[in-house]
Amino acid sequence: xxxxxxxxxQLQRENRRSTRVLLGLGALLVALLxxxxxGYLATPIAVDPVTGPLVVLAGTGFGLGASYxxxxxxxxxxxxxxxxxxxxxxxYRELHNVFDEVCVSAGILGTKPKLYVVxxxxxxxxxxxxxxxxxxxxxxxxxxxxxxxYELRAVLAHEIGHVLNDDIKAVTVAVAxxxxxxxxxxxxVRALWVGGRSGGRRGGNNSNAGAAQLIFLxxxxxxxxxxxxxxxxxxxxxxxxxxxxxxxxxxxLLRDPQSMVNALRRLDQDPTSLKRFxxxxxxxxxxxxxxxxxxGQEAKFARRFATHPTMxxxxxxLASLNAGTVRTDAPLPPRPDARMDRPDAxxxxxxxxxxxxxxxxxxxxxxxxxxxxxx
Amino acid sequence: MVxxxxxxxIILLLVVFVVAIYNRLVRARVRVDExxxxxxxxxxxxxxxxxxxxxTVKGYASHERETFEQVTAARARAISTTGPADxxxxxxxxxxxxxxxxxxxENYPDLKADANFRQLQEELAHTENMVAGSRGHYNASVRxxxxxxxxxxxxxxxxxxxxxxxxxxxxxxxxxxxxxxxSFE
Numbered sequence: 001x002x003x004x005x006x007x008x009x010q011l012q013r014e015n016r017r018s019t020r021v022l023l024g025l026g027a028l029l030v031a032l033l034x035x036x037x038x039g040y041l042a043t044p045i046a047v048d049p050v051t052g053p054l055v056v057l058a059g060t061g062f063g064l065g066a067s068y069x070x071x072x073x074x075x076x077x078x079x080x081x082x083x084x085x086x087x088x089x090x091x092y093r094e095l096h097n098v099f100d101e102v103c104v105s106a107g108i109l110g111t112k113p114k115l116y117v118v119x120x121x122x123x124x125x126x127x128x129x130x131x132x133x134x135x136x137x138x139x140x141x142x143x144x145x146x147x148x149x150y151e152l153r154a155v156l157a158h159e160i161g162h163v164l165n166d167d168i169k170a171v172t173v174a175v176a177x178x179x180x181x182x183x184x185x186x187x188x189v190r191a192l193w194v195g196g197r198s199g200g201r202r203g204g205n206n207s208n209a210g211a212a213q214l215i216f217l218x219x220x221x222x223x224x225x226x227x228x229x230x231x232x233x234x235x236x237x238x239x240x241x242x243x244x245x246x247x248x249x250x251x252x253l254l255r256d257p258q259s260m261v262n263a264l265r266r267l268d269q270d271p272t273s274l275k276r277f278x279x280x281x282x283x284x285x286x287x288x289x290x291x292x293x294x295x296g297q298e299a300k301f302a303r304r305f306a307t308h309p310t311m312x313x314x315x316x317x318l319a320s321l322n323a324g325t326v327r328t329d330a331p332l333p334p335r336p337d338a339r340m341d342r343p344d345a346x347x348x349x350x351x352x353x354x355x356x357x358x359x360x361x362x363x364x365x366x367x368x369x370x371x372x373x374x375x
Numbered sequence: 376m377v378x379x380x381x382x383x384x385i386i387l388l389l390v391v392f393v394v395a396i397y398n399r400l401v402r403a404r405v406r407v408d409e410x411x412x413x414x415x416x417x418x419x420x421x422x423x424x425x426x427x428x429x430x431t432v433k434g435y436a437s438h439e440r441e442t443f444e445q446v447t448a449a450r451a452r453a454i455s456t457t458g459p460a461d462x463x464x465x466x467x468x469x470x471x472x473x474x475x476x477x478x479x480x481e482n483y484p485d486l487k488a489d490a491n492f493r494q495l496q497e498e499l500a501h502t503e504n505m506v507a508g509s510r511g512h513y514n515a516s517v518r519x520x521x522x523x524x525x526x527x528x529x530x531x532x533x534x535x536x537x538x539x540x541x542x543x544x545x546x547x548x549x550x551x552x553x554x555x556x557x558s559f560e
Contacts, residue, residue, distance in 0.1 A: 093497075094497060097497065097498075097501040098501075098504075100501070100505065101501065101504040101505055101508050102508070104413065104417070104505050104508040104509045104512065105507075105508035105509075105511050105512055106512065107406070107409075107410060107413070107512040107515075107516065109413065149500075153504075253511075254508075254511075255511060
């Protein structure tokens with residue numbers, strides 16, 4: 001048990017470190033682009049040992065300031081883009097209960113992330129924010145309808161895992177950096193377009209500067225093509241590995257890998273895809289929101305550019321991490337049938353009219369007595 | 376002159392090092408104590424829930440007196456117990472008694488249909504999970520603290536400054552883990 005704990009701790013530390021590396025790489029990329037941009041527009045300034053670094057520093061500061069601002073706004077935008085609304089404690093009582101259980105297991109009951117609900121039949125969830133204190137977790141109504149209690153808990157624990165592993169910060173930073181890089185590349189394209197015509201005259205006056213400018217032109221062209229791809233790659237690097245780790249964190253947190261595996265399997269079987277999501281927020285979700293199943297050209301393309309590993313890969317990883325304790329072929333427990341916080345449930349205060357199904361009741365649907373967990 | 380400076384520098388470095396380790400130990404200990412307070416809160420919740428639950432079940436299954444008494448006795452014992460090891464045992468007894476109480480509901484369809492009872496069922500499952508969760512977190516905190524107490528070099532400072540160990544909140548035994556017997560006669 002302690003060995004497993006140590007392994008997770010180590011993975012978590014590495015994850016945090018890679019968040020910092022990512023931040024550094026993003027800053028470097030921005031600096032490089034700024035330097036190329038300055039170099040092309042005003043070659044003497046960029047190659048001068050005094051003004052060059054100064055200008056680049058100022059430009060980079062500006063760029064990073066911009067990405068910091070978009071980072072600050074990121075979580076709020078992500079929430080608005082998905083039309084998430086705060087989950088009402090009375091109406092979504094069971095959701096809050098389950099969420100509290102995850103938070104108490106993680107020891108963050110005092111600084112719980114804020115909980116949101118998205119009206120969407122596709123079962124999915126996402127986490128966003130910058131830190132534990134400023135974190136938000138949203139689930140779709142489809143998820144609430146489809147998952148039994150303990151699988152819902154596993155999904156929430158996965159999202160808490162993203163918060164604890166600093167993934168939300170990494171993702172927000174990556175998106176913001178990718179945005180700034182795209183912006184800079186765009187500016188560079190325009191500069192090349194305009195500068196290309198005036199550059200000839202300047203080059204005639206000073207052949208040395210002209211040669212330097214030519215080099216900057218080539219580098220600039222390369223940068224324009226490569227920078228957005230690099231930014232995109234950073235985003236991929238963020239998402240895929242971190243999904244595995246968040247699955248593992250969730251299973252470890254609750255000591256209940258079986259529910260996590262069951263949740264993944266159940267969602268894998270579900271064909272519903274999200275009604276509305278922005279491509280830019282794809283990496284936030286629990287499950288890849290693009291349709292990556294099937295053999296069609298479109299699905300193949302979606303798979304290649306997926307921000308998430310496939311569900312089958314995730315199940316396999318988790319099962320091998322918890323070899324011997326989880327089953328991937330057992331029939332799934334029945335769906336919830338007496339959920340109190342189903343969206344179509346009567347408002348609080350009125351007694352429920354639907355009678356419990358025969359054989360239901362205790363133990364709670366989808367759960368076992370004693371409840372799984374306990375180290 | 377130079378040697379004095381070097382010696383002073385080394386002493387300063389050592390002091391900074393010791394302070395850093397000391398702070399880490401204190402933080403780990405605070406975390407353990409906070410986790411313990413959380414267990415206490417959750418157990419309190421569970422104890423508060425039980426009279427209500429027993430009353431509701433009584434309304435439908437008044438002649439299951441023996442089970443009610445067991446639950447009430449287990450609760451009283453759990454409330455009066457202190458210290459992780461003993462408390463864990465008392466709470467395990469309570470968990471078992473509650474399992475039997477809930478199993479009774481299988482025999483009373485009216486009870487199962489009762490809105491109040493179903494609400495209590497959810498609350499109880501929730502509370503049990505909260506207890507289990509806070510216990511897991513407490514044990515993880517104790518493990519982290521223990522590790523720091525025993526690993527060199529922080530073990531030296533822990534020994535000198537008297538960082539005493541903390542007990543684990545022990546784990547149910549195998550019999551407790553097994554599901555309670557449900558009789559359908």
